[in-house]
Amino acid sequence: MSRKRTLHDLRAVAKARQSEWWARMFDEQFFMYLSGTRGLNADYLFPLGYQGRAQNAFTAPDSEHVLKSSAGAGGNDGTIAADDTFDLALLDRAVARATMMGGGTQGTPQIQPIMVDGEEHFVVVMNPWQEYDLRTSASTGNEWIDIQKAAAAAEGRKNPIFKGSLGMYNNVVLHTHKSIILDTIDTVASARALFLGEQAAVCAFGSAGTGMRFDWNEEMEDRGNQVVITTSSIFGIKKSVFNGKDFGVMQLQTAAADPL
16 A cells, blocks of 8 residues: 555655654653653653753752642652642742742842733643642632633733643743653652743754754665655753753642542
8 A cells, every 4th residue: 555655645644743753752852851850751752761862961950949839748848748739829939939039149040031012921831630730729719710811811812822821820821731740759649840931941953054953864665665754853952050050940849640
């Protein structure tokens, strides 16, 4: 059947599949570098113990840029309990810390909010299990409906940071993604949601003089009966760090379990 397909069809299929793979790969790379660890995600393309690509190692977060839920026995003491789940109080604490952080003699860079039509916003990306905990914790009245309405009514809501969002709370635009880093802390299954401002990470591309970010190569095998298509890219990703401290990201570490 492959011999009956046209070369044009094979190219279209290859382009679609390669695009899906590259998109997934870049998602995972950004989450690993922003979180500073490979984590325990079972469905990643990269093996457990992965340390970064091209000898570009991950950078672990500093203690000022890690928050844990205050719901149970956890807090900021380096531990997490099973009831330390994602909630609105954690978002409020993250906004308060980001607003007050920076400057002074400590050399801590301030997380810069994203400006949209003159309004300051932060972005949080959470795991779907954290989203579930947030939805079920925001149970008083119609809080979750209010969160969704806030994003729909916001100025500049056509800005890309609002696209596909869950809603908005305290000027924090909420997103969910399955590739958020999963981990285990004190034997408790956890997830590392990311609280983001501007320029949290950087990505650079290289090329062999073509100016293109990706290369496409076709070769014929099996005496010309089989076309083999490969793509490649030269790039690097790094979390922004100044004075040994994270610049545009905080980790919101909470318990996160499959809500079976």
